[in-house]
Amino acid sequence: MKFISVFLERPRILFLTLAFILLSGISSLLSVPIQENPELAERWGNVSVFYPGASPERIETQVINDLEIKLREIVEIDELDSIISQGYSKTHIELEDSVPFGKIEETWSRIQGKVDQIIPPDNVALVLNRTAGPPITLEYAIDWNGDGEPPLIMMSRLAQQLKRKFSSISLTKETAVYGATDEEIVVEIDSAKMSSLNLTYQDVAKAISSFDNKKPVGVVSDDRSEYLIRLKDNINSPQKVGEIPIKVLNNSEIIRIQDIGSVSIQPGTPIEDIFLYNGKKVISVSTTGTMSQRVYDYVDRVEAVVEEMREVLPEEFSIEEIYDESLYVSSKFSELIKSFSLAAFFVLSISFFLLGIRPGLIVTAILPFSVSLVLLGCQLIGLPLHMTSITGIIIALGLLIDNGIIVVEDYKFRRSQGLSIKESINETLIQLTTPLAAATGTTVFAFMPIVTGEGSSVEFVGGLAITVIMSIVSSLVLALIMVPVLMSYMEKIPYFANIKVHEEGYNNERLHAQYRKFLTWAFDVPRRAILISLSLPVLGFLLFGTIEKDFFPSSDRDMFRVHIDLPENSSSNKTAEKAKKIRKEIIESNLIEIEKDYWFVGRWMPRVLMNIVGGKEKTGSNNSAQAVFFAKDYYEMIENLPDLSRLIVSKNPDLVVYIDSFYSGPPFFSDIRYDIFGDDENVLVELGSELELIINNAPDISHTRSEATNSNTNVEFEFDSSNISLSGKNTELMVNELFAANNGLLISSMLDSNIEIPIRLKGISNSSDLTGGSNSLSIPSSNNIDLIGNYSTTSLNKSTSTITRISSQRVNIVEGWVWTGKLASETEMYIKDEIERFKSNLPPGYTLRQSGEAEVRGESQSQIWSSAIIYIFLITIGLVFALNSFRETILILSVALLSIGLSFMGLKIGFQNFGFIATIGAIGIIGLSINDSIIVLSHIKERAKKSLMTKTDLIDVVIRSTRHIITTSLTTLGGFVPLIFASIFFRPLAWAMSIGVLGATLTALLYIPAMYIWMKKVKN
Template structure:
């Protein structure tokens, strides 16, 4: 707290102390600390002074190491005792180190270290890891809990540890919580509770209206029982409750009562035609067990590709499919075993006798008469993306300076861009933090890299937390262009966090070949093609990444004539610039390294390297006397794959636009570029397009196997290849219905949309199988007429519409609450409504054609 420079060394020590305490918490998977720095004793030597004395860095290093007396000098022992002999440490303090003798002149004068060097205790330099929180340099400690526990419990235990440490801190140091994953999990559970409440409301209201009070109570009871069975199933297979698995339960809420409604309606029909309670139960179960099992089986097989497919995308949404499968399986079991028992039990309650609205539901003769002649038509087209954005109030800004930039320079630019974001007024920011000098660690599940802090001093990546999610989504495209326009000299990417597996760039190609120069030229040409696309904000070619270096070209002749060992010359250069560790100093319980290095002038890096002095026969000479020094610019990256050189060319689109439109725009130019490649050179597409294609290919390849199983199951259940063909045609139509849902909801077609299309195949078949089974049952008794067939369909209409509306009620919360699963909710909601029309109109019509019914 307060103004002035942050005591980063003290905070680093406290941070490591907190890290150790968090590591001791049970079920801690990993801990990390960001922005820390260590101390060191820096011995900055004046090269001119040591050269005039005929000293080298190597000699000074040997002198310091010889006086570091931390080793035992032996053991003194007799028959009764044993004593360890130790020398008193000569490096107990900076003062002691500065008094170490380096050279004796004229057998009487002692040159001490402080005569030729400045000795001080400093933080490590150069700084390579900086953590910026709300504009202040701080130290961040992160703890990651293991998967086999509740995140809320782990966070509570971690907070107890932090509170205990907070009480012992000095006033100028505070601990503040900056990120808590459990808050988002709580939000998701709250959505589940709200969705569950809405589902019960929709189910009870719709069932009461269409079926009556008694059936409404029974089918509503299925919801809590089914969810409990799903929880038991998750526990049994070790599936944790996270975003996708919880969403699977939310999706399944509307599907859970479908089987129950069908059993209730069939039971009511058989009671109405005069069968006893026992016979009604027996006939209903006997008639429905096969079609309901077949319908549930098709839904299970439709979702199984999402479980058994391979790749990160399938892995990401596998929990959703598992919970949906367990939900509909549990609903089948409850519908067959529990619903008939409850119906027979409730018939014995006097209140439900002789009340038509309670037993029959809504009835309107005028609507019934008009319903006998109704039809429909559907069609649509859509844009494409991969995964939707995360439904979190977070966005990120990544910046990259020229490769030679230091972490301090990167920090200056990060602070400038942070102020630009705050002053823009486009998005109200609650808090933000920056990782400077390193790439972002795993803040979210699909963030990769950033585990090590070295090698990225020119990079800073940040997370901003917005106060208003919808304001953030609306204004992020404008903010992105504003920040890029204000910082044209560096690479800036402003974007929301996407869901799904990691994608490193929107558009990406890799060129393979042997000649680095040709690869560079081809990369620049391809980069120009990508850059011409209208929505491209940034392009980058890997071989165009240039590093500026100081290159010393030493003359072998000059070195030989001087009598200097070339290896010693290189060692002197390294010691003067980077420095060498020559010992340690104990400070309390911490061992601080002692680094020997030269005094470098910050405003003259080239001069510091080239004018380093070396003792010689004639006194001393400059390094520059042995050769020439110059500034060089060379490509800093040489990447190979399978032994072949490659050049990656990447592009990023503006926030709020789709990379699929860019890919389509440059498709012809890229194809022309590919055809004009020199012999021995090839190109491969990566980026979002490749990841999207691989994910969908994996899903569809698995789906083919389960479609075959669906066909086999339908043939066995219906005992007819032609009737199975009718049901399969419904599956094909359902894919178009999912596209219609995306179009109506103005959603993009991506991997989540693909999941909706595959899942809708199973759902759409359900209603059609039930209607077809009712028609078949009547047709097997006698030669059915069109009028009789229509009456069967009308009897099926009540529970088909009820199941569709309750399913729609289950998806409704996702449409309004979940950005991530909104495409799936729209596709399946409209798809289910379309599947209802298909079951009630298309199936009877096809049966008439199949059986050639004329009257």
């Protein structure tokens, strides 16, 4: 009270304090980082192994075994999965959820150290990629507008130039180029001419290398000066390469490379990476800004760089923006501002109507000051404004004035009893400080599991909980300090001199009489009130089994994705042809009006959204393509996407096609997934086929896949050892010649401007021959020319294309995808019994594990509930401290339990699924629901201390509490209503908490008094 007296007696200090709060909020709003999504810890990565020509078994034996052993020494690694294919493997790494943000960088550095300790075979490369982090901020397409075929080499150079410019922009995290070609100087040799000269590819390679003058020579100096000795680079054009001598005949005739082959600058082959924009082949350049910055400022810097490059670009080329994250940020913030304004309107309208002008003005004043304190808090702790943190402020709008309303109503009650202003303030603070602090504390503890829980799901919504906590704590401070002081000032204003403060607000004597009559009837037999208040929560629990389950709601982006898989051995060019065909079918279907689209062919989609993992490498996925389509109308897209998906799948029975909207939440790669662990490859294939059939027979399944059944076709050479021995040939020479003729040898490089172009030596391939003409490859012989085909036989061999390992064990991954618009949980329930029977019949040594969406969903749910248990115990301790009674604490905790049933009822009424966001709502409503009950119970206890309380006295207390209970409930509801209509992502939470708040009103006004009557044996 002494602290309050300072503001009562010295109003200048109060106004200066309020001015400081307001200015701090404005300053923070202008400087706090703004981005679309919260930052998630970078827990995902992979190690790519490039081993050209090696079989999966060879890569597993020579590289992956040692790699996994080394990586297992890092205790922070949770999952270690390897997918090994022909010439390439990828070991996926996922860190433990318990690894905090501060140790992520250190952990990845240690992982890099372990990778560097691996000593691979010659020509084998190991690359560590981190596939998490912020999504792409801006993406551009470099297009050719001239005549003829696009000059991919020139376009690729322009793309690399733009990429370098992006890298120099401040706060750029990473840049990337998609669809670019690898430029090479290709020396194609006629093997017959070469062999007639008794030369091999190795001889030609040595000849070219010997003329490469990139070696330092030294310096020459005397007493007065020093000069660097340089050799002029004699490989500075393809023509110079062709002029390199490779053999001298008869001491006079020089044979040059151009005499037995050709030299030219060509795109690298085979083509691994193609980017299509609106069906046209272009080169794409993307840039990703760091988190914790104002995305608009970063976009402005990038656009300035692009504009500079456009000015000097030849007119045949153009740079077009194809993706801008800031547009979605602006749209989302616009929607959030509308929601904020609408929520504020609801809150203030209800306050003015139910409380009156004077209390309404004071309660209104709390909003800007509370929000300013929240923004200041965001600035101090470094929390950016994004979709979850701002949603937390919107949710808290109704809560911000709850404490203020309770203080105002209690103050009005004291004044109605004839107390002076100071006495009323003093009594109000004495009576309400502890229960309000307890109520605020329970709400804080209810949201704390969302702040302190582990895992990406919790990190995603953590900002919401932080802003809610900061909001209600600031509102408590303002309610206990600012509200009483302002009420005293308002009473001194002449305009309000003739208005009694306790008579302000809506009054209806008839309604008052009917309400008293109802309470008398309900409390006359307390079971009546208890049954009425329990009806909705119990019904919610009973209906929970009928609520559909999902993980996270769909994204509210006007984007959908298309994934296609062709048969193994398909090239990127063939995949691009199919992508164009499917694109045409989507547009001609007229189901969804398409604004634009782009395809990543030969690679997985990069990080266009927060939960997309992968896409950095362009190796190992030539038969795959993934696309992003932008719809003109979001709701048309959502409505017609299931029909589009079925239509395109029916038109392409030879492909695997998957079409769906983007989802929110942490990444997972399939709707339904089971992992079969075992050692025998044949048994794994057989079990996988059986399990795949079980999943495929379930309803709503669009397609399935068993990893172990994947196979590809290889060309297999078998040397005749007897023939080779009799002829005196060298098997190693033949192997090297085959490698050089097909893959080519990287023997040197040429510097062109600021680009180093590799020089590749290879044979002239025969495109009509599946083996590339390898059988007719000539080799030196005593009889002038011999053919490799004379010493070998060639056959086509079909073999398993991939080996999959999880935690160093071989595994067959069986996956299933549901049709667009359907839920995986329903299919899982349908096949549950069959899966159990399959599991019980597994051979000894073979085990089954469920993964996919179900695993991620279960982990996320368990993480937050396990964290919630601790805070529920802390809530219990706080209630015992505030109420000084175990029985009353149990009574309040029973209200928390009932609120969970109310949240289920809200999901049912709003036709929402139960997933992670709904779980957040159920946990949050625990804290909100008991606030009103604590206040009502404290009012009842205050009255009981004065004299023996009858049921009539208790009804008077309930009626006195009703105004502010209803007002706080309606204002809280006003904060959720905009989210119900404007936010697809948070709609489950809004429905769960809205109905929970309304139900909590009945609980506070009926259940608490009725239980008190029963516990204390209150008489009539």
